[in-house]
Structures are given as C-alpha cells and as structure tokens.
Amino acid sequence: MAIDIPRIQSALKDDRLDGWLLYDFHGSNRIARTICQLDGASKLTTRRWYYLIPAHGEPRGLVHRIEPHSLSQVPGTREVYADRQQLVDGLRTIIGDCHTLAMEYSPNGEIPYISLVDAGTVEAVRGLGVTVVSSGDLVQRFEAVWNADALATHRSASECLYRIKDRAFALIAERLGSQTPTTEFDVQREMVAWFESEGLITDCPPVVAARENGGDPHYLPTADRCRRIEPGDPILLDLWGKHPTDGAVFADITWMGFAGPEVPDEYAKAFSVICAARDAAVAAVTSAASSGRELQGWEVDHAARREIENAGLGQYFVHRTGHSLGQSVHGNGVHMDDYETHDTRRLLPGTGFTIEPGVYFDSFGLRTEINMFVGQEGAAVTGPIQTEIAPLLPT
Numbered sequence: 001m002a003i004d005i006p007r008i009q010s011a012l013k014d015d016r017l018d019g020w021l022l023y024d025f026h027g028s029n030r031i032a033r034t035i036c037q038l039d040g041a042s043k044l045t046t047r048r049w050y051y052l053i054p055a056h057g058e059p060r061g062l063v064h065r066i067e068p069h070s071l072s073q074v075p076g077t078r079e080v081y082a083d084r085q086q087l088v089d090g091l092r093t094i095i096g097d098c099h100t101l102a103m104e105y106s107p108n109g110e111i112p113y114i115s116l117v118d119a120g121t122v123e124a125v126r127g128l129g130v131t132v133v134s135s136g137d138l139v140q141r142f143e144a145v146w147n148a149d150a151l152a153t154h155r156s157a158s159e160c161l162y163r164i165k166d167r168a169f170a171l172i173a174e175r176l177g178s179q180t181p182t183t184e185f186d187v188q189r190e191m192v193a194w195f196e197s198e199g200l201i202t203d204c205p206p207v208v209a210a211r212e213n214g215g216d217p218h219y220l221p222t223a224d225r226c227r228r229i230e231p232g233d234p235i236l237l238d239l240w241g242k243h244p245t246d247g248a249v250f251a252d253i254t255w256m257g258f259a260g261p262e263v264p265d266e267y268a269k270a271f272s273v274i275c276a277a278r279d280a281a282v283a284a285v286t287s288a289a290s291s292g293r294e295l296q297g298w299e300v301d302h303a304a305r306r307e308i309e310n311a312g313l314g315q316y317f318v319h320r321t322g323h324s325l326g327q328s329v330h331g332n333g334v335h336m337d338d339y340e341t342h343d344t345r346r347l348l349p350g351t352g353f354t355i356e357p358g359v360y361f362d363s364f365g366l367r368t369e370i371n372m373f374v375g376q377e378g379a380a381v382t383g384p385i386q387t388e389i390a391p392l393l394p395t
Contacts, residue, residue: 003035003074004142005059011141012055018098019054020138021125029116031104031139031332037073045070048087052094052101060094062087092128101125102135110341111136113332136334136345144326144333145350150249151373154325154352157242158251158371158383160198164191165237168208169257172229173392176259183228184208184221191239200241203329207238210259214365217319217358233259234267234364234389240329250329252354254369255386261395263388270313270359271366271389277307277357278368281321281336282381285347285355285372289379297334297343304357305339316359325352325371349376 012020022032025048033039036051047064051071054060059076063069068080081090095101103125104116114136122132146154168191175182187208195202205220210229213219214236221227229235240252256271258264263271281304288295301321308317320340324333334345336353347353351374358367366389371382 003037005053005075008053008138008142009055011138012053012102015102015137016100017055017102017133017138018100019052019102020135021095021101021103021132022051022053023103023117023121024049028118029104031114031116031135031143035142036071038070050091050094051076052098054096054098060096062090062094088124091124095125095128095130098130100131100133102138103132104135104139105132106134106136111335111343111345112341113330113335114139114345137348140333140345140348140351144324144331145348146249146326146352146373147247147350150247151352153243153245153248154251154371154373155382157200157248158253160200161239161241161251161253162383164194164198164206164239165253165255167191167194168237169235169255169390169392172235172257172259176229176231176393181228183226184210184213185223185226187229188221195241198241199243201244202239202241204240206240207236207254209236209238209365210234212363214367215360215362216365217360217367229259231259231393234366235259235392236365236367238367238369242327242329247327249327249331249352250325251371251383252325252329252356252369253371253383254356254358254367256366256368256389257392258389259392261391261393263391267364267366267389271368273308273311273313274317274357274359274366274368275387276311277304277317277321278355278370278385280304280307281355281357282370282372285374285379288347289374290377295347297336297345297347298338300336300347300355301338301343304336304355308357308359313359316361317357318360319358322354322356325354347374347379349374352382 050062061071061078065082106115210233238254284303320337322336324331356369
C-alpha cells in the first residue's frame with residue numbers, strides 16, 4: 001500500500017507538529033520500516049537512513065551512498081551521505097526550518113512499544129535545535145486504525161473464538177462426566193485443531209489453565225508441563241486468533257469455567273470483583289466516546305484498577321488492563337495501562353483493544369477478557385460478556 005503523504009500531513013497539522021522524522025538502523029525501528037515499506041526481506045538496509053515527512057512541502061530522505069535506493073519506493077527527494085560529517089550535514093539539510101518533530105521516542109521510556117529510536121540519535125536531532133516529541137498518536141493513526149473490512153474480520157474471528165471456547169468447555173464436561181482422564185494439554189490440542197477448522201491462525205496455542213496454573217498470567221500447558229483437570233477446578237481459557245487474509249486483525253478473549261455443578265463463593269466473589277473492574281473500564285470508554293471527550297490509555301486502566309483495589313485485591317492484579325489489537329495480537333495502538341507503563345496515547349476512532357482485568361493467587365487465578373472498538377460516534381464491546389463463572393457440570 002502506498003504511503004499516504006497528504007493524510008500524514010493533515011495529521012501533523014492537527015497535532016501542530018512541523019514533521020515526522022522516521023529513522024532506522026539495521027531494522028531497529030519496525031514502525032519506520034513499515035511506514036516506508038521496508039519491511040520485506042528483500043529490502044534489507046545496513047546503514048542509517050532518515051525520512052522526514054514535513055507538515056508542509058515535499059518529503060525528504062537521507063540515505064547512505066552505498067544504499068542510495070533505500071527510500072526509492074517513497075515520494076520525495078533524497079540526500080546522500082557517506083562519512084559521519086556528511087551524515088550530520090545531511091540531517092541538518094533535510095530538517096531545514098522544522099522546530100518540533102515526532103519520532104519513535106517515549107519520554108523516560110514509558111511506552112517501550114514506541115521507544116524505538118536510541119537516545120544518542122534523539123540527542124543528535126536535538127543538537128540541531130529540534131524539539132523531539134513522541135510519535136505515539138501518529139503511529140496509531142497509520143498503524144493501529146482499522147477500516148471497515150478489518151473490523152469485519154475482527155468480528156468474524158471473535159465469533160469463531162467463542163465457538164471454540166464453547167467446544168472446549170463441552171469437551172471438559174464430557175470427559176469429567178465419563179471420568180476420562182484429561183489434561184490441560186489434551187484440551188489445548190483439540191482447540192488447536194478447531195482453530196484450523198474455523199479458518200483461524202494464531203501466533204501461539206491457546207491457554208488452558210486449571211486451578212493453580214491459572215495463577216500464572218502467562219501459563220501455557222505443554223506435553224511435559226501440564227496438570228490433569230479434576231472436579232472442583234476453576235479453568236481459565238485464553239484464546240486469540242485472526243483470519244489469514246491481508247489486513248485481518250485479531251480477536252482475543254478469556255473465559256472462566258468451573259469443573260463442577262456449583263461455583264464456590266471464594267471464586268464467585270473474586271470473579272465479581274474483576275467483572276466490576278471490567279465494566280468500569282468499559283463505562284469509561286463508552287462515556288468518553290459518546291461525549292467526544294479525549295481519553296488516554298492510563299485512564300482506562302485506572303478505572304478498572306480502582307475497583308479491584310477498593311475490594312482489597314489490588315496486589316493480585318499484576319498486569320495492565322488491556323492491550324491494543326491489530327494485525328499482531330499486541331498491536332501498535334494505545335494500551336490500557338497505568339501500571340506497567342503510563343500510556344498517555346489517546347483512544348482514537350478506529351482502534352480496537354482488550355479489556356482484561358484479573359487476579360492471581362497461589363492456588364488459582366481468574367481473568368475476564370473482552371474486546372472493544374472505538375468508532376466515529378461511539379464505542380462498543382464486540383462480543384459476549386461473561387457475568388459469572390460457568391459451571392460445567394449439571395446440578
């Protein structure tokens with residue numbers, strides 16, 4: 001897809017920026033490479049390059065003499081350098097009279113997904129009299145915003161995931177009812193086969209975590225590391241996938257089950273707390289979207305985390321509230337995070353993300369995860385919402 005210079009320049013003017021300075025060395029900046037269409041193996045670059053998209057005027061590139069065609073696929077002029085003084089002079093030339101430039105930089109490294117330009121390079125640009133600001137919201141506009149087709153792929157993938165979830169819980173119930181020994185890994189293998197039958201791809205097998213294994217937020221069963229599912233176990237399923245089509249985006253859900261007819265109060269009460277946290281986060285997003293109020297990622301995390309802290313379980317909620325969704329399961333947009341980072345990026349129209357609070361103890365763990373999409377006139381959850389842990393056996 002051709003780079004849309006007029007659209008980028010419009011965004012720069014909206015944000016009162018003089019330009020977007022893209023920089024890469026040897027693949028260090030995946031965002032810059034994607035924007036400049038250098039993300040293919042046949043477009044390897046081994047020398048530093050810069051590409052300035054100014055708010056006004058023609059883009060300007062700076063490339064090494066032995067790689068003069070590095071930016072031939074994008075519009076604009078190109079300066080060529082060889083030695084380090086020519087690099088400095090060339091950078092000064094392409095920057096021109098720009099005073100405030102966006103780069104893949106995050107103050108104090110707060111958002112590592114954006115913090116891709118090394119400190120020395122930022123210093124060099126500042127040394128030319130430039131104020132460097134984060135390109136976080138620009139990246140969202142051109143890397144994280146879904147079009148109508150992408151949203152359709154997300155909704156379709158979501159429907160597939162919910163069907164797989166239902167089949168997994170039905171399988172566990174059937175095995176428990178027939179007293180057939182079944183491990184987390186056994187269920188995971190069946191789910192992998194169902195992904196294929198549903199036409200989904202993923203970067204990792206789904207999580208099937210029973211009892212204490214649910215207390216590890218990133219637990220994955222393997223043939224050598226798994227436990228048998230027993231009556232009385234809380235069971236966490238976390239699954240994510242997308243369709244194998246160009247531009248398709250991920251869906252990502254977590255659902256809780258209980259290997260018995262009646263969920264114990266210990267699990268039910270803790271689950272009600274994380275549901276309240278999830279609902280508070282959803283309310284914060286929908287309220288801001290409907291009123292047109294700007295909302296940043298950290299505020300959503302704060303809304304959810306406050307509910308869990310007020311219930312006395314704050315120390316057991318050990319990760320952010322949600323992450324961006326895109327063509328990768330962890331996308332390049334805003335995360336719902338005031339815990340691991342302080343994400344000040346805005347929730348922009350056209351972006352999708354997860355809401356997934358959880359609590360994790362030594363003996364069990366619980367999480368609820370849904371997906372949201374912010375449209376031009378409002379925001380909505382894109383699939384069913386779990387309100388109670390699902391008992392898997394009849395009373």
